[in-house]
Amino acid sequence: MSYLDRVSECNTFDLQRYLAFTIEGQRVGLVRREFAALLARYPQVFDVNHEQVLLAPQLGDFAARSAAVEPVLRELAAHGHILGWRDEPLAVTESFSAAPLMQIERAAANHFGARTFGVHMNGFVRREDGLHMWIPRRSRTKPTFPGRLDNMVAGGQPIGKGLLDNLIKECAEEANIPAAIARRAQPVGLISYCAEVPEGLQPDIEFCFDLELPEDFAPRNTDGEVEEFQLLPIAQVAELVRDTREFKPNCALVVIHFLMRHGLLPPEHPEYVELAQRLASPTLPLT
Amino acid sequence: MSYLDRVSECNTFDLQRYLAFTIEGQRVGLVRREFAALLARYPQVFDVNHEQVLLAPQLGDFAARSAAVEPVLRELAAHGHILGWRDEPLAVTESFSAAPLMQIERAAANHFGARTFGVHMNGFVRREDGLHMWIPRRSRTKPTFPGRLDNMVAGGQPIGKGLLDNLIKECAEEANIPAAIARRAQPVGLISYCAEVPEGLQPDIEFCFDLELPEDFAPRNTDGEVEEFQLLPIAQVAELVRDTREFKPNCALVVIHFLMRHGLLPPEHPEYVELAQRLASPTLPLT
Numbered sequence: 001m002s003y004l005d006r007v008s009e010c011n012t013f014d015l016q017r018y019l020a021f022t023i024e025g026q027r028v029g030l031v032r033r034e035f036a037a038l039l040a041r042y043p044q045v046f047d048v049n050h051e052q053v054l055l056a057p058q059l060g061d062f063a064a065r066s067a068a069v070e071p072v073l074r075e076l077a078a079h080g081h082i083l084g085w086r087d088e089p090l091a092v093t094e095s096f097s098a099a100p101l102m103q104i105e106r107a108a109a110n111h112f113g114a115r116t117f118g119v120h121m122n123g124f125v126r127r128e129d130g131l132h133m134w135i136p137r138r139s140r141t142k143p144t145f146p147g148r149l150d151n152m153v154a155g156g157q158p159i160g161k162g163l164l165d166n167l168i169k170e171c172a173e174e175a176n177i178p179a180a181i182a183r184r185a186q187p188v189g190l191i192s193y194c195a196e197v198p199e200g201l202q203p204d205i206e207f208c209f210d211l212e213l214p215e216d217f218a219p220r221n222t223d224g225e226v227e228e229f230q231l232l233p234i235a236q237v238a239e240l241v242r243d244t245r246e247f248k249p250n251c252a253l254v255v256i257h258f259l260m261r262h263g264l265l266p267p268e269h270p271e272y273v274e275l276a277q278r279l280a281s282p283t284l285p286l287t
Numbered sequence: 288m289s290y291l292d293r294v295s296e297c298n299t300f301d302l303q304r305y306l307a308f309t310i311e312g313q314r315v316g317l318v319r320r321e322f323a324a325l326l327a328r329y330p331q332v333f334d335v336n337h338e339q340v341l342l343a344p345q346l347g348d349f350a351a352r353s354a355a356v357e358p359v360l361r362e363l364a365a366h367g368h369i370l371g372w373r374d375e376p377l378a379v380t381e382s383f384s385a386a387p388l389m390q391i392e393r394a395a396a397n398h399f400g401a402r403t404f405g406v407h408m409n410g411f412v413r414r415e416d417g418l419h420m421w422i423p424r425r426s427r428t429k430p431t432f433p434g435r436l437d438n439m440v441a442g443g444q445p446i447g448k449g450l451l452d453n454l455i456k457e458c459a460e461e462a463n464i465p466a467a468i469a470r471r472a473q474p475v476g477l478i479s480y481c482a483e484v485p486e487g488l489q490p491d492i493e494f495c496f497d498l499e500l501p502e503d504f505a506p507r508n509t510d511g512e513v514e515e516f517q518l519l520p521i522a523q524v525a526e527l528v529r530d531t532r533e534f535k536p537n538c539a540l541v542v543i544h545f546l547m548r549h550g551l552l553p554p555e556h557p558e559y560v561e562l563a564q565r566l567a568s569p570t571l572p573l574t
Contacts, residue, residue, distance in 0.1 A: 097557035163554050187550045189476075190563045207554045261548060263474045267450050267494045270384035276477045280567040 001243050004271050006252040007278045009245075013196035020052040021112055023065065023101045026094040030113035032200045038081055042072045055102075065102035073108045082108050082199075084143065090114060091159045096205065103159060113201035116156060119167045120254040121185055121209040123152035123175070123219070124234070131234040131262070133255075134219055136174070136226040138248065145248040147227070149240065152211070152219065153177070154251065163187070163207055174226060175219035177211075185209040188261060191253040191279045208254055210261075234264055253279055288530050291558050293539040294565045296532075300483035307339040308399050310352065310388045313381040317400035319487045325368055329359045342389075352389035360395045369395050369486075371430065377401060378446045383492065390446060400488035403443060406454045407541040408472055408496040410439035410462070410506070411521070418521045418549070420542075421506055423461070423513040425535065432535040434514070436527065439498070439506065440464070441538065450474070450494055461513060462506035464498075472496040475548060478540045478566045495541055497548075521551055540566055 019036050021029035031039065031053045040048035045068050047054040059065045066089075076082050084107045091100035092114050109116055123134040134152040138145055155170040157163065164185070171182035188210050194203040219229045232240075238259055241252045257279055259265035265272065306323050308316035318326065318340045327335040332355050334341040346352045353376075363369050371394045378387035379401050396403055410421040421439040425432055442457040444450065451472070458469035475497050481490040506516045519527075525546055528539045544566055546552035552559065 096560045187554045188548050190554070190560065192560075192564065205560060261475050267474045267477070273383045273477065273479075273492060277479065277567045277569050280564045282564050 002271060003242050003256050003265070003269075003275055004278070006241060006247075006249065006256065007193070007275065010193035010195050010249050010253060011278070011281070013194065013201060018113065018201065019048075019050075021055075021114075022052050023055045023092070024057070026098075026101065028092050028094055028101060028112075028114060029203075030201050031111065035081070035111050035200060038076060039072070045069060045072055062100060062102055066104070069102060069104055073105055077105075077107070082111060089159050090116065100159070106156070110197050110199040110202050113203060116202060116204045118154060118156045118204070118206045119163055119170065119209060120151045120191075120206045120251065121153040121167060121171070121211055122254060122258045123177075123211045123213050124258075125213050125215055125217075125231065127215060129233075131264070132231045133234055133237045133258075134175070134213070134229055135232050135237060135240075136219075136221070136229050139225050139227050142225060149247045149251065150226075151251045151254050152229075154206075154254075157207075167209060171211075173223040174221060175229070176222050177213075177217075177219065181213070181217070182211070185211040189257060189280075191250070191257050192281060193250065193253065193279075195249065204250065206250060206254060208257055210258065234259075234262075238264060289558060290529050290543050290552070290556075290562055291565070293528060293534075293536065293543065294480070294562065297480035297482050297536050297540060298565070298568070300481065300488060305400065305488065306335075306337075308342075308401075309339050310342045310379070311344070313385075313388065315379050315381055315388060315399075315401060316490075317488050318398065322368070322398050322487060325363060326359070332356060332359055349387060349389055353391070356389060356391055360392055364392075364394070369398060376446050377403065387446070393443070397484050397486040397489050400490060403489060403491045405441060405443045405491070405493045406450055406457065406496060407438045407478075407493045407538065408440040408454060408458070408498055409541060409545045410464075410498045410500050411545075412500050412502055412504075412518065414502060416520075418551070419518045420521055420524045420545075421462070421500070421516055422519050422524060422527075423506075423508070423516050426512050426514050429512060435535045436533045436538065437513075437535050438538045438541050439516075441493070441541075444494075454496060458498075460510040461508060462516070463509050464500075464504075464506065468500070468504070469498070472498040476544060476567075478537070478544050479568060480537065480540065480566075481568075482536065491537065493537060493541060495544055497545065521546075521549075525551060 018030040021031045036048050036053050039046040059068050077085050086106050088106040089103040090106040090109050092102045093100045125132045136150045140146045153170045153174045168179050168182045171177035188208050190207050192205045240246050241255045305317040308318045323335050323340050326333040346355050364372050373393050375393040376390040377393040377396050379389050380387045412419045423437045427433045440457045440461045455466050455469040458464035475495050477494050479492045527533050528542045
């Protein structure tokens, strides 16, 4: 196996299965044909044709769109077509910096192939015997990727919150990192990918942060989402990423990004150029 | 002006003007139609049709191809179609890690739209009053981009040399940085772009390095290619990149890459996602 295998595993899908999802001429997602057929039952909200799913144009602003879509999603959820309702709004947007066009329940995001955004932080320690990274194992009771390895701290980006503020909150909940330390986390770039998931597509961007921790700091999980933290030599982390599927797939990419920025995966590596280019690929593929 | 303007300036070209250049089924460049017409005069070496330029398939290996192409290039240079002959071989390759398919004189590289590779290093100092970057101004007598601002050290990648070895050599020549210090330069990723130049296309990848320098080190140019070095506050460097065309175009991208990795161009910046994705775009566009 190779580092590029990890990138490919986050970018495997068949575009033929999807229709573009468009609001006011902006491409905001991709909908699987089967789910589009369900949406077609609500012609006052969704205009479904053979090429795309359009939000009804008379829904003229954020509030009107969000209000019209919500009861449709609740009805689909009641019939078992959307699972795991969280009551957590997600912005539907053409890009991270664009004004959101509407909001939908997060559990429905992948059904629409809506862009998602999050923060991932690599926590590391420079010890005399080399660089080490804090690696958590996800709780066996988590609904997604139970028992897999993760980045030290990570979380989805809620609507209307700053990236660093969100990271500081997650640092406290996931690893008991005090705000005074978490605040030193350095933004270092992003990874982007488009993953096929059971519900549809997840075009995702994760903003990456590095946090160097003092040797005497030991993380402790406070929200029950982590089974254990291990401080591993970076060479061992690199091997786990390259040679196993122990890591949650997108977390493996965040580690690869770290290795490349810290000279631990050197530019002479035969995969270096392709890794650099594919880790930052545009997330929503064009049909 | 904006950071994205700098990226666009390195990626402006009209694909309609070019034909694919192919060796043994591998896409190794793009040739402008006018230059392809010149190559068509040498049918024993180049097979030119309306879609592409093919190297004659009977030229079966690196040595045969290089030997057959060289006299053609010398004749074209003698007639003024290739300027600035340097007697410096450049690998023609499908990717940085692939075995080169032939070598050509560097002065002809852009006529073939051959991929080029180089090393660029940002030299910086952490002072009490903040991060500063060493910025050279190119000599007014340089044939390319005279008098423009540059990265502290940069150079093209010659065939068969290691990236760090090349960087250490350039560090000595361009800034009088001792090898013991230069060796600490950290590989931190790459930028890639495809620029239109008078001769044709330059699909280029620059491997980026960071070098933190001690406060008491002052660079001195030893090869006459630098007019002066200035140690500038990073905010001023960022402004020069964003609001002026003072920087040599590709060097501006290397600075943007630095700013993003050091939290100086934060992820909340409206251009951040597009910058991250476009700085690493695949270099050779598909027709």
